[in-house]
Amino acid sequence: MGRSSKDKRDVYYRRAKEEGWRARSAYKLLQINEDFDIFTGVSRVVDLCAAPGSWSQVLAKSLRGPPDSPTDAKIVAVDLQAMAPIHGVVQLQGDITKKSTAEGIISHFEGEQADLVVCDGAPDVTGLHDIDEYIQAQLLLAALNITTHVLKKGGTFVAKIFRGKDVTLLYSQLKIFFPDVSVFKPRSSRNSSIEAFVVCQGYKPPEGYVPNMSNPLLDQQYDLDLNSLEGPNRVIVPFLACGDLSGFDSDMTYPLQLEGASGYSYHPPTQAPINPPYKDACVLKKTDQLAKPSSSQQHQPSLSCEATEPQAADSSTQEATHQLDALTIQ
Ligand SMILES: C[S@@+](CC[C@H](N)C(=O)[O-])C[C@H]1O[C@@H](n2cnc3c(N)ncnc32)[C@H](O)[C@@H]1O
Numbered sequence: 001m002g003r004s005s006k007d008k009r010d011v012y013y014r015r016a017k018e019e020g021w022r023a024r025s026a027y028k029l030l031q032i033n034e035d036f037d038i039f040t041g042v043s044r045v046v047d048l049c050a051a052p053g054s055w056s057q058v059l060a061k062s063l064r065g066p067p068d069s070p071t072d073a074k075i076v077a078v079d080l081q082a083m084a085p086i087h088g089v090v091q092l093q094g095d096i097t098k099k100s101t102a103e104g105i106i107s108h109f110e111g112e113q114a115d116l117v118v119c120d121g122a123p124d125v126t127g128l129h130d131i132d133e134y135i136q137a138q139l140l141l142a143a144l145n146i147t148t149h150v151l152k153k154g155g156t157f158v159a160k161i162f163r164g165k166d167v168t169l170l171y172s173q174l175k176i177f178f179p180d181v182s183v184f185k186p187r188s189s190r191n192s193s194i195e196a197f198v199v200c201q202g203y204k205p206p207e208g209y210v211p212n213m214s215n216p217l218l219d220q221q222y223d224l225d226l227n228s229l230e231g232p233n234r235v236i237v238p239f240l241a242c243g244d245l246s247g248f249d250s251d252m253t254y255p256l257q258l259e260g261a262s263g264y265s266y267h268p269p270t271q272a273p274i275n276p277p278y279k280d281a282c283v284l285k286k287t288d289q290l291a292k293p294s295s296s297q298q299h300q301p302s303l304s305c306e307a308t309e310p311q312a313a314d315s316s317t318q319e320a321t322h323q324l325d326a327l328t329i330q
Helices: 005-009 011-019 026-036 055-063 099-108 129-150 167-177 279-286 315-322
Strands: 046-047 076-079 089-093 114-119 151-162 180-186 195-201 239-242
Touching: 005 011, 005 099, 026 055, 026 195, 046 055, 046 129, 046 151, 055 076, 076 099, 089 099, 114 129, 129 151, 129 167, 129 239, 151 167, 151 279, 167 180, 167 195
Parallel strands: 046 076, 046 114, 076 089, 114 151, 180 239
Antiparallel strands: 151 195, 180 195
16 A cells, blocks of 8 residues: 555545644544534543544644643543643543542542543454444443543533444433433544444433442443333434535545645654554564455454554454554554
8 A cells, every 4th residue: 555545545534644633533523513512611621532642632722722822721631552742731541441540630630620521432343343332332431430520510521432233222321411412423434434422411410429430331231121212212312413514525535636725745644652552463564464354354344443444354453453543554
């Protein structure tokens, strides 16, 4: 694959590099904000599962402005992986399922709570769709649970979901904490992916609810009858496609020379992730030592991971391509 072929295939990937975003995911948060105005009046934000940091970049730019501008906006970014520094963003390396991570976040807000929590978390996909959906749901519930520790009443929670068959249960759980829950699909998120985002507004925990990280996954009975509820009992949340409809379509291939734009030149990735879990697989790929997919594996549809390369087949390759809209994999 030539250096420019992914640029051609994925206009958001290319624009991210041109505009200095660490990942193409930046456009998802920007498009969410275009429709839901989630940044207005916000001064304390938590970015869960933040590496390599494009959402943190968007938050820093939108809430803090240029590096030398006076601001009291605080952004705390958390990820299992280390991230290169971003001006104005406090970074914590930690697991969002751990109580110590919630405590670390709160300590950076000097005891105050956050106005907004965003989570773009994604586990390494296995390719087994039911398992991947289940694990993604668990990560969302972990994010929701940590959110109940750090979000102020009335605050907003935004998180990635997979719209699989059991998604109604997730909506029900979110509705317990937020009166307004919507699901949206940014234009920069590929149609071929079942990824979408929930935007949950007006945080209002049930009377007497005490946040408790001892069961971070809120997963007493995943398969209870909620998924088969019908009629007025069924939880229906509004679904919206967001982002400017005249904007780029993430499933289209565009010419490198766009109409009306200045000449194309190749840009290297803005910031490679530090020590990513797929590092070894990248080395194997470069030296052509990765197992090649069999023909039956080749045509599996991508579950969610926008970075998933079509040749991903074995677990190490999937690690290599796992989640980051990977600006680093050429
Ligand atoms: C799609 S990436 C996030 C991209 C990021 N929003 C950006 O714009 O650069 C998903 C991230 O979720 C993180 N993650 C997965 N499980 C996690 C956990 N339990 N705790 C913290 N981070 C986690 C991964 O390490 C990965 O960096």
